[in-house]
Amino acid sequence: MLGCVIHGRGDLRVEELASPAPGPGEVLVAIRYGGVCGSDLHYWRHGGVGDFRLTEPMVLGHEVVGTVVAHGSAGPPGLRPGTAVAVHPATPCGVCPECADGRRNVCRDTRYLGSAARTPHVQGGFAAEIVVPAEQVRALPPGLDPRRAALAEPLSVALHAVRRAGPVAGRHVLVTGAGPIGCLVVAAAKAAGAARVTVTDLLPAALGYARTAGADTVVRADEPGDPGWPAEVDVAVEASGVAAGLDTCLRLVRRGGVVVQLGMLPPGQSPFAGNLVVSREIELRGAFRFDAEFDDALALLAAESAFDGLVSAVVPVREAESAFALAADRGRSCKVLLDFGG
Known part of the structure; x- marks a missing residue:
């Protein structure tokens, strides 16, 4: 399968990756769209985001939507194969003082898709298939187009x-x-x-x-x-x-x-x-990232079609570098999506 891997400053490659298999409590998702975020652009242009620096190759991306392919065990209700879903990119530890205080978005030991904040880096969602914990997968509200749903994370x-x-x-x-x-x-x-x-x-x-x-x-x-x-x-x-x-x-x-x-x-x-x-x-x-707002974002996207106007381009994954260049040119774009479909 294809994935977008950053190897260092200015070194973005579309590579063949091994297809993952879900374990217990995990879901295999076939990615359809991935939004290019400002942090993805920072990794591409500067080799890092803020104080988080690349030290090894990393699959980028954390704004992803797709379709459930399989479960590692009996699947959660509502997430049968074929279900259109969005992926919450954060895996908080659940035990640190911040998590205990209900502020999981600033968890001191969180894992976040496509982040170099820890080593080994957390591989991201810009791949044809990814495996994520079942609790991070949300079925799309009825009628919500996956293209618009790709805006859920931002x-x-x-x-x-x-x-x-x-x-x-x-x-x-x-x-x-x-x-x-x-x-x-x-x-x-x-x-x-x-x-x-x-x-x-x-x-x-x-x-x-x-x-x-x-x-x-x-x-x-x-x-x-x-x-x-x-x-x-x-x-x-x-x-x-x-x-x-x-x-x-x-x-x-x-x-x-x-x-x-x-x-x-x-x-x-x-x-x-x-x-x-x-x-x-x-x-x-x-204000850093988010937590429960992800579900509210999906509901708001389902209710308002005006968000479609913020998606300025959809680019095939094989042309990822041109998509990144377009996303970096704010005079020509707002949100650019990578298309992993087909």
Whole structure:
């Protein structure tokens, strides 16, 4: 079977891999679509994500949907062979203090598909077939197209970030960065009842996708005279992963407001306007991955067809490198999917 394996910076290969077999409590899934994530691009372009560096070849991918092929033992109800499913990419340890506290998304010993956070690395989902624990497999809601369902993982990230912000109903939310995650934060904020969502980015094409996701106002980040800039907002979500985005959030959020840092900043120290956190009593919160939001994401995707507009291209897996290049060009794409079907 074919799989996308990263060997180092700039070294992405589509290789023949051995087909896996499910053991007890596991499910064999034939992958149909896999979404190219920003972290996949970081492994490809830089050989790592933040402080997580590649030390061995690794199958990429964690945004995957497909069809159940077989079980290692008696299958769970609702997951018979042929069932269309999405795969939750995280396997928390279940015993650490964070898991015990209900914060499994920050489990100190988790396994996450396609991650170099531990060695041996956790192999990812960009393969024609993968084996995963049965509890990580979710049957798609009736009527949900697998192509749209491929957005479940990044939408879960966005839902978690909005929940970290606290109640947003009736409030003005600022989102810095209109990449795929930023656009999905827009959709998540609107679904949570935000009265207004303003989005900033440098690229007109990205701001167009933010409009598709439901943004009320879009602003060019490099145009300080843009009339769309708000005087202040109630909540800000930093989704660009650059220090300038965090600075914008801290300067525009109201006194006593909340800023959620969602974008992964470059490794090492990042400057930020810390005095504003003090003098305005701003609450600065981190948001990392997700947990139970995965099921909510699938339900939201099933209910809203507008998400289809965020899938900008579907590329055969044999052309993976061109798919990665397209996904890295935010002037031409939003979410790019690899197609493992056929």
